[in-house]
Amino acid sequence: MFDYETLKLIWWVLVGVLLIGFALTDGFDLGAAMLMPFVGRNDNERRVVINTIAPHWDGNQVWLITAGGALFAAWPLVYSAAFSGLYWALLLVLFALFVRPVGFDYRSKLENTRWRQSWDWGLFVGGLVPSLVFGVAFGNLLLGVPFQFDDTLRSSYQGNFWQLLSPFGLLAGVVSLSMLGLHGGSWLMMRTEGAIARRSRRATQGLSLVFLLAFIGAGAWLLFGGIQGLAITSTFDPGAALNPLAKTVAATNPGWTANYHAHSLTVIAPLLGIFGGLLALLGASAGQGRTAFLGSSLAIVGALCTAGFALFPFVMPSSLDPASSLTVWDAVSSHKTLVIMLIAATIFVPLILCYTLWCYAKMWGKVTTAHIEHNPHGLY
Template structure:
């Protein structure tokens, strides 16, 4: 079996993979739902949008649930601290996600236009809110959360929900929202035809423009602003048992850029995001929907890796007491727990990927308003 240090690093990678898997799969249906009122001009067209994502959305959220379960088991202190710091934000996301299954099932139960329009906007809002909050949460990781541990490792949190809504965090939320709308727009380009595909194309173009401006502005804020990142300033044993307070943390990592100088290969992450954006732009312009979707997927992978590499080894930085910040090395479960979970994950994560791909394969194809009318009782 792997040594403790290797297991800690492996679980940092695996949780990152699960979050990326969630963003790639659930990201396009969140983005498509957010764009639905604008891409679909009438009831039949909006039902087209719904039917491109409704067969997949619940399967896509398995990645989210798996990532949450892995976080609970592999990083219990991170799980407890994050759910304390992001408590109201988590509830907001949860209530927004509640709207989705109800909206998909009840939206077409009545032929009343006001009833259906209300559910359309509810589904849109239920997609916009999580997409925005996820980015806000990542933005707050760069700013640090106001928590600290006492000598008995009891947690004290000094912030509030409104504390999370700083300008920098909201800018990161805009990065997330526009990125997922781009992904949703390229998805709808692949799954719809004619006028709807053209409107999805325009939505993807605007989303890409907003993403590029917000992504570059976020990087400029980190580089040019007075935002200091953290660095572990004391010697420590990465394979030792957990004790978050057994380290010295200093505020001398300007803009969270140290890792990009220490590990030159990490610079590939922002480069991948910009390469994906360029590919998306070229493919959307040329109406090559498959390549556009690949480009938006690269944007997501590059963006999340950019954040993860910049923060490493920190998982949950503290602005109140930097020494209380949780890292990959000191916020994990026991070696035996990580080892058992790694075996389980190596079996079930590929299974999740296989049945997800099988579901897409069996339900693939472009949908049209005519197809919706011809199958009025068989579709959402």
């Protein structure tokens, strides 16, 4: 079996894969829900949008649940520090996600215009809030989270919810919002036709431009905006069980570029994000939904890998006490726990992937207003 150092790296990769899997699958239904009030101009058109995502949204959230479980088991210190310090932000996401199952299931139960419009905007909020908050959270990881550990490794958080909404944090939120929005728009281009597809096409074009500007702008801010990164300056054994406080950390400027200088291949990640945004823009301009969806998928992979490569080996940097920052090397569970989890992941992650692909294959096809009119009570 793998040694401890290798297992630490494997779980850094696996948590990243789960987060990317969540963004690729649940991302398009969050994006489609955000666009629904704008691309659907009447009740039947909005039901078309809902029925392109309703059969899949709950299965897509398995990736989020799995990522949360992996975070708890593989990086317990990160889980405890993040979920206690970012409590209100995560609670906001949770309540927004609560709206989704109720909205999908009960929206069409009553043939009342005000009732349905209320749930339409509820689903819009349920798509917008998580998309925005997840981006803001990533932005604050790059800025550093104001927490620290005491000698008994109990964490204390010195910030508040409003401090998360810094200019750079909000810019990262715009990156996430536009990225998932264009992912949802390209999905609707593939799964709808007529007026809905045309409006989705225009939305995808606009959101592609916003994503490209925000993503490049965030990168420029990191390079030239005075944001400091962190680097471990003390020697340590990455294959040992480490105390998070037993390292020396120094600030670097410009921030979070060391890995890109040391490993030139990592520059592929931001280039992939830009290429994906451009491909989505070109695909939408040409009316090619599949090309646009491929582009938005590549943009998601590139954007998340860009953040991951920049932060490595840090997982949760501390702006309050850099030595308390949590890394891939010192925030993990025991060797035995990582081995057991790896065995479970080797079995279940491919099963989840295969089942997800099978569901999409069986339920593939365009949803039309005629389909809704002929099945008024059998669809969402």
